[in-house]
Structures are given as structure tokens and as C-alpha cells.
Amino acid sequence: MTRYVLWDIDLTLVDARGFGTRWYARALAEVTGLQLERMPDTAGRTELAIASDVLRVHGVAVEETTVAALFDALDAAVADTREELARDGRAMPGAQRALHAASEEFVQTAVTGNLHQVARHKVGAFGLDRHLDLDIGGFGADSVHRHELITAAMAKAGAKHGTPPAAGSVVVVGDTPHDVAGALHHGAVAVGVATGGSSTDQLRAAGAAAVLPDLTDTTAVLAALRS
Secondary structure, X not given: OOOEEEEOOEOOOEEOOXXXXXXXXXXXXXXXXXXXXXXXXOOOXXXXXXXXXXXXXXXXXXXXXXXXXXXXXXXXXXXXXXXXHHHHOEEOOOHHHHHHHHOOOOEEEEEOOOOHHHHHHHHHOOOHHHHOOHHHOEOOOOOOOHHHHHHHHHHHHHHHHOOOOOHHXXXXXXXXXXXXXHXXXXXXXXXXXXXXXXXXXXXXXXXXXXXXXXXXXXXXXXXXXXX
């Protein structure tokens, strides 16, 4: 049975703090001519939900064409700053080793609120993409609901590998209760990593089967993925 690990990206694998607001400011200005005045909460949410909120709080109607244009502008903003991201951002401690070690046992991809190309740029900036099959991931344009990104990833994995993944063969790793809730919605194993804004207690309370303080102990990471 093929086993899968679906990794969250932001503050699980990559720290790109400080960039998101800049990218949205540029994209909003290009698409609407407005200055970014306020960002909604982004933790554990999808880009479709975040972009819709950004438009609403700036008085712009949430229409499909406007959202699509905002997504295109976000993609361009991230692509244009990829070298800066590689310099000023970072892979989370232990992420490279954890992904490398897990690649011997699991097919790995991402389930992330980021857009597909944004996700590629973020993990690619730090060489993490070599361990991830991003063709079968779930990404932030798929739905406003986090758990539906897992649905998308599992469907893509089934199409590529011939059999839809059994729930017990899927592990979701993330730093927020939203990641945990998405995993449990599908009967997948949830592993929490307390490297974002949620504590180990909060991740356990959300229902994570295992909680790690970070990814630096590769043996502990593999044990959690096997739980």
C-alpha cells in the first residue's frame, strides 16, 4: 500500500514571514489601484479565502475574474522576489533532513493554502521541492475550505497512482488546528508541528495523533509519520 505525507508549507516547512503582506500589497495595487490597508488572518487558511477577504475589506466585489487577476498578480510577485525569499526567508530547521528521510517510505506532497505556483516557489527557493510531488498536492485556489484541499490531493494521487489512497495511508503534517481538522475530516493521521502560532497543547487538543516541537529530530519525525 502506497503511503502519503501531505505537508503544510508555511511555518511547517518554510518561514516566509514578512513577504505575504508585501506580495498582497503589490497584487492589490496592480489589480485594483488600491493600497493595502489591512490583511485578514492567514494562518491555516486557503488563498481563495484570504484573497476574498482582502477584496471585501477594501470594498472590492469578490468576482471570479477579479480573484483570478489577483492570483496572477500574486504569482508574479512571488516569482519576482524568489531570490530575495531564498536570501531572507528560510527552510524550517530540520525540514530538509525530514523530507529526505521520509522519501524512502512515503510519497510526499503538499496540502497548503498557497497557490500552486506560489508553493513551488516557496519550497523551491530552499531546495525542498526535490522531495515533493507537487503534481498531486492540494492548493489554495481549490477551495475556501481547508479540508477540501486534502480531497483534491487524494483525488490527484489516486488518478496518478491508479488507486485512491486509503484514509489510513495518509498523514497530514501542519502547524495549526486547521491542518489537524482537515486530516481528521478525512480519517487521515494528523501530525502537529508547534513551529507556528499554535502550542503543542493546542495541537493535541485539536486531535493530532502526534505533536512535535519542530522537525529537528529526524527519528522522532519518522516515528510520528508512522503513527
